[in-house]
Amino acid sequence: MTWSCDTCLAWHTSHSPHRAVAAGHHGPIDHVPAIITREAAPGDFDRYFDEAFQELSPESRHLRFFTAIRELPDNVRARLADVDGYRNAAVVAFDAAVMLPDHPEGKAIGVARWMTGDDGPPELSITVIDEYQGMGVGARLMDALLALARKRGVQRIIADVLRENTGMRTLINRYRAVVQRSGDPLVVRYRIDV
Numbered sequence: 629m630t631w632s633c634d635t636c637l638a639w640h641t642s643h644s645p646h647r648a649v650a651a652g653h654h655g656p657i658d659h660v661p662a663i664i665t666r667e668a669a670p671g672d673f674d675r676y677f678d679e680a681f682q683e684l685s686p687e688s689r690h691l692r693f694f695t696a697i698r699e700l701p702d703n704v705r706a707r708l709a710d711v712d713g714y715r716n717a718a719v720v721a722f723d724a725a726v727m728l729p730d731h732p733e734g735k736a737i738g739v740a741r742w743m744t745g746d747d748g749p750p751e752l753s754i755t756v757i758d759e760y761q762g763m764g765v766g767a768r769l770m771d772a773l774l775a776l777a778r779k780r781g782v783q784r785i786i787a788d789v790l791r792e793n794t795g796m797r798t799l800i801n802r803y804r805a806v807v808q809r810s811g812d813p814l815v816v817r818y819r820i821d822v
């Protein structure tokens with residue numbers, strides 16, 4: 629079956645539009661994934677970010693960045709690319725079952741990170757591209773990120789999550805997250821004691 633995607637304006641084959649609406653704008657994958665995770669290195673951002681960002685629906689961009697942005701401002705890109713493994717660290721997930729030129733580890737399908745600001749505990753964020761959502765990738769990334777945080781001596785992480793984001797709120801509740809005041813009625817702030 630061939631159908632046109634309202635979001636990316638491309639024609640897709642094989643997925644039904646009804647499944648696509650349920651699972652993300654490109655529909656669910658139609659193979660068995662081989663999910664692996666590893667700590668992000670400087671350079672991963674330039675290599676993988678743009679293509680993964682293109683695979684996020686407007687809704688996922690809205691849930692992640694609190695606005696359905698089409699492009700990230702340069703200062704935000706620079707912040708996200710700046711991983712030192714301590715103040716700012718990230719874990720990347722790949723599907724090793726997908727063979728792509730110049731991607732020896734497979735297709736980049738998600739990232740979880742903490743970023744430390746001028747004050748307060750580091751802040752967690754996590755993104756899985758639409759066609760892999762709901763398959764356990766987010767949980768794998770959370771497990772790997774919290775294991776890394778323990779290794780690096782991080783004791784507390786906070787996460788600001790849009791109240792409407794049931795997926796992320798379900799996921800974070802699995803990690804005994806404590807709800808704190810966020811100061812914004814649209815945002816729930818969680819604290820995880822690592």
Ligand SMILES: CC(C)(COP(=O)(O)OP(=O)(O)OC[C@H]1O[C@@H](n2cnc3c(N)ncnc32)[C@H](O)[C@@H]1OP(=O)(O)O)[C@@H](O)C(=O)NCCC(=O)NCCS
Binds near residue numbers: 688689796799
């Ligand atoms: C939120 C997000 C990271 C979750 O990742 P995921 O790979 O889809 O989640 P998983 O498949 O690992 O699911 C983890 C748990 O959340 C639940 N869940 C996932 N999506 C859900 C949804 N939309 N509604 C309700 N529960 C949901 C799963 O059922 C699972 O719970 P269970 O183990 O009790 O069954 C992912 O959907 C995403 O990137 N969303 C867009 C960006 C975003 O919201 N980022 C968070 C901003 S901080």
